Structure formats: structure tokens, C-alpha cells
Amino acid sequence: QKEVEQNSGPLSVPEGAIASLNCTYSDRGSQSFFWYRQYSGKSPELIMSIYSNGDKEDGRFTAQLNKASQYVSLLIRDSQPSDSATYLCAVKGSWAGGTSYGKLTFGQGTILTVHP
Amino acid sequence: KAGVTQTPRYLIKTRGQQVTLSCSPISGHRSVSWYQQTPGQGLQFLFEYFSETQRNKGNFPGRFSGRQFSNSRSEMNVSTLELGDSALYLCASSSIDREETQYFGPGTRLLVL
Numbered sequence: 722q723k724e725v726e727q728n729s730g731p732l733s734v735p736e737g738a739i740a741s742l743n744c745t746y747s748d749r750g751s752q753s754f755f756w757y758r759q760y761s762g763k764s765p766e767l768i769m770s771i772y773s774n775g776d777k778e779d780g781r782f783t784a785q786l787n788k789a790s791q792y793v794s795l796l797i798r799d800s801q802p803s804d805s806a807t808y809l810c811a812v813k814g815s816w817a818g819g820t821s822y823g824k825l826t827f828g829q830g831t832i833l834t835v836h837p
Numbered sequence: 838k839a840g841v842t843q844t845p846r847y848l849i850k851t852r853g854q855q856v857t858l859s860c861s862p863i864s865g866h867r868s869v870s871w872y873q874q875t876p877g878q879g880l881q882f883l884f885e886y887f888s889e890t891q892r893n894k895g896n897f898p899g900r901f902s903g904r905q906f907s908n909s910r911s912e913m914n915v916s917t918l919e920l921g922d923s924a925l926y927l928c929a930s931s932s933i934d935r936e937e938t939q940y941f942g943p944g945t946r947l948l949v950l
């Protein structure tokens with residue numbers, strides 16, 4: 722089992738729709754969860770972080786965390802063509818002898834395409 | 838604040854050579870992490886430095902090494918390059934009060950021929 726798994730893409734949604742991206746993780750002690758967006762040929766850009774169970778909203782983006790189910794998701798409302806990118810879920814693992822220092826574990830990413 | 842900077846942006850080397858990549862973190866950030874990104878393996882953690890000390894290391898061979906200077910700038914070195922080392926190398930920095938939040942630089946794209 723991979724440490725961080727994302728729903729396989731690619732995901733294609735029409736402009737204005739809601740895009741739903743999902744991620745599960747295996748380390749039950751994980752405390753910090755992130756969504757990064759990566760445009761083709763560019764580096765990952767942080768768009769959301771979430772630490773507590775529930776929802777966190779930032780503009781058109783909503784991150785949802787359920788630690789009991791080891792599940793984190795990202796909803797993008799009113800999707801725009803400029804949202805077309807690869808979305809990476811990243812998890813900061815539990816501290817175990819310092820093995821989590823500076824280490825984010827990433828999923829493989831989900832390619833999102835928003836078509837006009 | 839200026840973001841994370843990495844040099845060079847692109848590099849072409851041949852097998853057996855060595856390479857040094859540089860990363861300057863966001864001003865005030867003392868933690869620098871390095872990642873390798875390939876189409877097949879995705880983003881994988883290489884190592885992390887804080888106050889000139891390596892605090893964590895990923896599962897990469899000893900050919901991959903790094904260091905950090907007193908001004909928090911970091912370098913990573915890959916010796917005896919292999920074709921499989923072709924990748925985008927990313928560094929990320931974080932502040933002491935929000936260590937888990939990492940900001941990435943533009944990356945160095947390394948091609949090994």
C-alpha cells in the first residue's frame with residue numbers, strides 16, 4: 722500500500738463545475754495535510770493546508786479532512802480553465818525519532834483539466 | 838519577500854560526472870528540504886537540513902549528499918551520475934514557527950546523457 726494515494730486521473734470537468742480531488746494516507750499519526758498545485762513545467766505551489774478534522778475554506782477551494790477515515794479531499798468550486806494543473810496531496814507524517822523532519826510524502830498527483 | 842531560488846535552472850551532464858545544485862531559501866527560513874521529481878516515481882524526499890545539520894534523509898544512495906551553510910543556503914551534490922538521475926530537483930524552505938509548511942523553489946532540471 723502506498724503511503725499517500727490519490728484518485729487516479731485524469732479528471733475532466735466543464736468550466737463552472739465543482740472538481741473533487743481525493744487522497745488517502747496510511748500513517749494514522751499524520752498531523753498536517755497539504756494540497757499543492759503544479760502547472761506543467763513549474764514547481765509545486767501551496768494552495769491549502771489543513772490540520773483539524775472538518776472543512777477549511779479559502780476562496781473557491783475547500784479542503785476536507787477526516788482523520789478517522791485517513792482521508793483528505795479538495796473541492797474546487799466554479800472551476801476555471803486556469804485551474805487545469807496537477808494537484809498533489811502531501812502529508813507530514815507522525816514524529817518517530819525525527820523521521821518526519823522536513824519530509825512531506827506526496828501522492829502521485831491528479832491531473833485536472835477544466836474545459837470551456 | 839523573495840521566494841526560494843535555485844541555480845542552475847537547467848543542466849546537462851553525462852554519466853559518471855558529478856553535479857552540484859544550489860538553493861537559497863526564503864529570507865528567515867532555516868529549514869531546507871530537497872526532493873527529486875520524476876514521471877515514474879513522483880516527488881520523493883531526499884534530505885532536510887536545519888542550522889547546518891542534516892536532520893532527516895530519504896531512501897537514496899550515498900551518491901546523493903548535501904550540506905547547508907550558516908546563511909541557510911543549501912547545496913546538494915550527486916556523484917557518479919546515472920541516467921536514472923535525470924529529474925527535476927526541487928528544494929523547499931520552511932520557517933521555524935511553521936516547519937511543516939514548505940515553499941518550493943522553481944527547481945533544477947537535470948538531464949543525464
